[in-house]
Amino acid sequence: MNLVPDDDLLLIADTARRFGKDVLLPRMRSAEADRKLDAETRRAFAEIGLADLERPEEVGGAGLGCVARVLVNEELGAADAGAALALDGFGPALYPMLEMGGDLSLLAEAPGRTLLVTEFDGEFQVDGAKISGMVPWVPASEAEAVLVLIKDEAILLRDGWTLESIRGAGLRAAGAGVLRIDDAQPVARLAEASGASRARARARLYVASLLLGVLRASCDYSREYAMERRAFGKPIAHHQALAFLITDMQMALDGARLLVHEAAWRLDAGLPAESAAASAFAECIDASRLIGPNGVQILGGHGFMADYPVEKHMREARALGLLFGGFDAAIEESGRLLVTREAPLAIGIGGAL
Numbered sequence: 535m536n537l538v539p540d541d542d543l544l545l546i547a548d549t550a551r552r553f554g555k556d557v558l559l560p561r562m563r564s565a566e567a568d569r570k571l572d573a574e575t576r577r578a579f580a581e582i583g584l585a586d587l588e589r590p591e592e593v594g595g596a597g598l599g600c601v602a603r604v605l606v607n608e609e610l611g612a613a614d615a616g617a618a619l620a621l622d623g624f625g626p627a628l629y630p631m632l633e634m635g636g637d638l639s640l641l642a643e644a645p646g647r648t649l650l651v652t653e654f655d656g657e658f659q660v661d662g663a664k665i666s667g668m669v670p671w672v673p674a675s676e677a678e679a680v681l682v683l684i685k686d687e688a689i690l691l692r693d694g695w696t697l698e699s700i701r702g703a704g705l706r707a708a709g710a711g712v713l714r715i716d717d718a719q720p721v722a723r724l725a726e727a728s729g730a731s732r733a734r735a736r737a738r739l740y741v742a743s744l745l746l747g748v749l750r751a752s753c754d755y756s757r758e759y760a761m762e763r764r765a766f767g768k769p770i771a772h773h774q775a776l777a778f779l780i781t782d783m784q785m786a787l788d789g790a791r792l793l794v795h796e797a798a799w800r801l802d803a804g805l806p807a808e809s810a811a812a813s814a815f816a817e818c819i820d821a822s823r824l825i826g827p828n829g830v831q832i833l834g835g836h837g838f839m840a841d842y843p844v845e846k847h848m849r850e851a852r853a854l855g856l857l858f859g860g861f862d863a864a865i866e867e868s869g870r871l872l873v874t875r876e877a878p879l880a881i882g883i884g885g886a887l
Contacts, residue, residue, distance in 0.1 A: 547605040554613030562614045565707035571620050579621045593638050599802035604743035611747020615850045616707030626650040626737035627681040630688035634729035648679040654859030664717045675699040675709030686727040694718025704853025735811035742794050742818040745854045749787050752829035752847035786821035793817050812868035819861045822851035
């Protein structure tokens with residue numbers, strides 16, 4: 535068994551890593567403050583072509599698979615997950631078009647942004663040829679199209695909807711808004727059950743891989759801080775309780791990554807992957823409940839200050855974990871037993887009370 539990606543994939547991942555380190559990280563706080571990305575960042579991203587990884591070659595893309603996407607997303611997410619979402623024109627909205635037999639000419643030119651929302655994200659009413667509904671939060675304050683995935687049907691909208699900008703807490707570089715759809719007439723309407731399931735699986739892996747990057751950044755930063763910060767004559771990372779916590783955080787991250795990579799491989803191989811993708815997404819969200827708060831806790835009071843990135847990591851992880859139904863919907867589809875890392879804490883508090 536060889537778990538090392540081939541040279542082409544390693545090169546793609548390295549390109550994403552360097553872009554994140556050289557372009558996204560230095561502008562992380564300004565992008566959050568502006569709640570959008572500057573033109574120079576967008577131009578630099580367009581030049582390296584990472585947004586076109588999964589678009590078919592016949593419509594100008596690279597035609598690569600899900601494994602390439604999750605590798606790239608982890609690197610971009612480690613720098614700024616909100617920026618990664620804002621930079622990818624189609625994002626997860628690409629998948630219903632690919633998996634449900636959509637007109638590929640609609641993918642020929644990527645719009646500013648196309649938002650994917652599902653039945654888990656808000657309330658929708660389909661009345662004949664029209665659709666209405668509302669999503670209380672989407673990670674965007676502007677877009678050019680909306681794709682609604684409801685059960686076995688995907689509905690593409692160009693107009694008949696509005697985005698009301700709101701403040702938001704996580705993924706600020708992508709913006710935040712309330713989506714309202716009022717008797718919108720679809721541009722395209724697709725219905726295919728197995729394709730919808732695979733599209734939903736790929737969308738979950740897209741978000742899960744961004745979440746992996748956020749959690750990795752939190753683990754790395756808090757560990758390095760613990761190695762430098764000294765108490766009682768030695769780095770705080772050398773104290774047993776904190777050493778065990780840092781180890782648990784890294785183990786949770788590595789375990790979640792293996793599940794994400796396996797599910798991505800299954801999708802690329804054409805194997806059943808819906809349950810695997812849902813399970814991987816749930817595991818990433820579960821890991822975020824351990825890593826996010828404890829990354830802040832390791833820094834103590836400093837962890838809540840914007841001078842350090844771990845408070846942003848915790849916010850980003852929480853926001854990503856809410857997309858596409860979040861933990862509950864993923865657990866239901868994966869068929870896993872509902873056991874989380876928060877359960878022992880809840881039991882302990884209940885016993886104490």
